[in-house]
Amino acid sequence: MTDLAPPAPRDPPLPDEAPPALAVAGVTHAFGARKALDDVSLTVPRGSFTALLGPNGAGKTTLFSLITRLYDNRTGSIRVLGHDVRREPAAALSRLGVVFQARTLDLDLSVMQNLVYHATLHGIGFGRAKARALEALESVGLADRARDKVRQLSGGQMRRVEIARALMHRPRLLLLDEPTVGLDIGSRAALVAEVRRLIAREGIGVLWATHIIEEIEAGDRIVVLHRGRVRAEGSPQELLAAGRAPDLASAFLALTGAGEAGETHGGGEA
Amino acid sequence: MSRLPESAATAASAASEPPVRLPFSGYAICMAGICWREALRFLNQRGRFLSALVRPLVWLFIFAAGFRSVLGVSIIPPYETYILYEVYVAPGLVAMIQLFNGLQSSLSMVYDREVGAMRILLVSPYPRWFLLLSKLVAGICVSLLQAYAFLAIAWFWEVEAPPIGYLTVLPALMLSGLMLGAMGLLMSSLFRQLENFASVMNFVIFPMFFTSSALYPLWKVQESSLPLYYICLFNPFTYAVELIRFALYGQFDAFSAMVVAGCAVAFLCAAIVAYDPSAGLMARRGGPDAAK
Structure with a gap:
């Protein structure tokens, strides 16, 4: 296609300027x-x-x-x-990291499993994914819930897990x-x-x-x-x-x- | 003229962000991850496994036993002796497991799309065709597990294929699983009202199953109704059944294999087009309300 x-952008960024x-x-x-x-x-x-x-x-x-x-x-x-x-x-x-409006976690899988799955979708191997998941969970204050099933979390906690998930591949946006x-x-x-x-x-x-x-x-x-x-x-x-x-x-x-x-x-x- | 700003923009982005190259190992990780999730979900839903197993067993234990005396099956390839009806019907039931599985995974994909898991899958940087193929492979792995569990139980019910058959049936199961899974995938992209499994059973599974060689040999169908015979001949499921039947007895049915492979490729390509963002099928059907 x-x-x-x-069409070319009207305001192309200057070469020395980060997009x-x-x-x-x-x-x-x-x-x-x-x-x-x-x-x-x-x-x-x-x-x-x-x-x-x-x-x-x-x-x-x-x-x-x-x-x-x-x-x-x-x-x-x-x-x-x-x-x-x-x-x-x-x-x-x-x-790009995304948190969709609809809940997109697997309720029957654990928090860790959800995060590792997402990491593999970005080509991050299982070992590295686990380390990053702990790091990401740490940053949203849910490191102690890694093994829990998502179903056991509150709505706010699920959102924080989704944010942690969106950060797994270290997006810039x-x-x-x-x-x-x-x-x-x-x-x-x-x-x-x-x-x-x-x-x-x-x-x-x-x-x-x-x-x-x-x-x-x-x-x-x-x-x-x-x-x-x-x-x-x-x-x-x-x-x-x-x-x-x-x-x-x-x-x-x-x-x-x-x-x-x-x-x-x-x-x-x- | 339009080249200049474009290259300037590219230079700018290259200066600040390294270009992304998706390494081959990443593809492998991605597919492994998708299969892993499918396996986890499967293990979490023991009921699904049980019902997937009970369904063909009911057919084998009850239906086939009842019809044993009604339907005599003469010697037709790949069988070398007179066989019991149970023996005839077993490969068809294996194919039925795969049919249910293919459609069930397509249903789960419609469900996934609603809860958004499909969107999480599709924001992966890997090409969309690869993501869909991985999803199919994951579904096939699950259906292989069920098919072998069924064959193991059927063994004790005197449905005994030659030992080598259990090995040669593997590629046949993978190919037919691919075709039926791709068909389900295509359906998941085309229909939005698939959540009603009863209607899928009525309009897809039962017609496909009954107008095939799963329950009765085609020559018997031909004897009773010629139009039905032609319908069976044009039903790709017939060839999936025959491919599995021959493979289970260590034989290769080239024609069926070609039909199944051809249909698999056709369904898969159609599904990839349907899920392709630039083809716009999702956009036309979707809209923000649909994706929620």
């Missing part, structure tokens, strides 16, 4: 007549916490499916650390699709803190999809996605300015609710 090669953890440029994706994503461009710099903020049905999961190459983007480009997911899927996927859904406030805060510690320690880029504004902090980057389009991108302060609102919640509402009327005509959305 070389004839379908995406961002994730660069999405001009991606449109439709299911039948319904446009799930419409010319979406966003960047996740290395070592950043980028919140992908959007109400349900905004297109977050579709975007994740495209980045993880469940299906191909037909337009635009998606680059993980500079590697195009369509042209160099192996290079892109090996640098971590995607999390609404990881705090279904968790109580305490586990939610602990999870967010955990991921922030990871960024500080490992310098990995994080794209955190959510619709919960409380999970965002002052130093984060925010991308507001609504009805498949990026409505705003920047720091919380820039978001406040864009939404002309005193707080993030009203800015978010302004960008996704009131801002809609002005923006959709011409977008071709139903």
